[in-house]
Amino acid sequence: MRNDQALVRTLLDRHGHTYAEDCGIQLADRPAPLYQLLVLATLLSTRIRASVGVAAARELFGAGYRTPQAMEAASWQDRVDALGRGHYRRYDERTSTMLGAGARLCLERWRGDLRRLHREADGDLSALRRLLTSFPGIGPTGADIYLREAQAVWSDVCPYTDRRMTAGARRLGLPAAPDALAGLVPGRDFPRLASALVRVSLGEESPGTLTRAAAAAR
Structure with a gap:
């Protein structure tokens, strides 16, 4: 059985930077x-x-x-x-x-x-x-x-998901429901997971590549 948390760790290691961080906010x-x-x-x-x-x-x-x-x-x-x-x-x-x-x-x-x-x-x-x-x-x-x-600073908004995040989660076979996704990471990491899933939905890295990398890291 695939380990969803191993996959999420790999995803965060490779793509866990928010867009706000990317532009220096x-x-x-x-x-x-x-x-x-x-x-x-x-x-x-x-x-x-x-x-x-x-x-x-x-x-x-x-x-x-x-x-x-x-x-x-x-x-x-x-x-x-x-x-x-x-x-x-x-x-x-x-x-x-x-x-x-x-x-x-x-x-x-x-x-x-x-x-x-x-x-x-x-x-x-x-x-x-x-x-x-x-x-x-x-x-x-x-x-x-x-x-x-x-949602990184407005805690009442977290966990917030949208269609881009949901599409990325589904491509990886991860749960799409907000609470289920949030359960895969510490609360402080959820905004980073959100951005990483958006990057997957945009095709920045294939689900197969990520899944193989996660299996190799276990």
């Missing part, structure tokens, strides 16, 4: 990193490779646009230029507009602090998703991306 329940995660979710919501979205986020943050105040203060062209340096060129102009509008919404409605958005939902996951989709460029997919990563 030191995720915490604080205004700046929570906003940076929103920017990343906006970028990853379009039909581009995840690596391009991550690179564009790094360029925006490297240019200093790490808070809604800084993002709104940047000119439209400055945002376009930063996106272009990350090779995010197909959607750069529209995304620059959305990032500016999203920053204004964050400042006007939640005073730049997405912890207020979290509190407004009052533990209701559907309400939290609905509030997130009020941001330009954040639809159901973007809300999934945000919550998949934010």
Whole structure:
């Protein structure tokens, strides 16, 4: 019988890095990193490779646009230029507009602090998703991306799964139910497992390769 925990350990060893970590976000329940995660979710919501979205986020943050105040203060062209340096060129102009509008919404409605958005939902996951989709460029997919990563610091959201995670779990023959998946790892590792399963669903490594590597490691 295959050992699911051995497979998960191998999966985490090879792909257990979150997208927030990839673009340098030191995720915490604080205004700046929570906003940076929103920017990343906006970028990853379009039909581009995840690596391009991550690179564009790094360029925006490297240019200093790490808070809604800084993002709104940047000119439209400055945002376009930063996106272009990350090779995010197909959607750069529209995304620059959305990032500016999203920053204004964050400042006007939640005073730049997405912890207020979290509190407004009052533990209701559907309400939290609905509030997130009020941001330009954040639809159901973007809300999934945000919550998949934010569950690392919003414990009431964990364990959060979405269709990408479920697809990855099924490809590996792992249980798809949130509680069953969460039972395979310590709580602190679940966001890393979430990202790893998304990478499997995107075809970054075949289930067969992972299964053989897990068997060899036992």
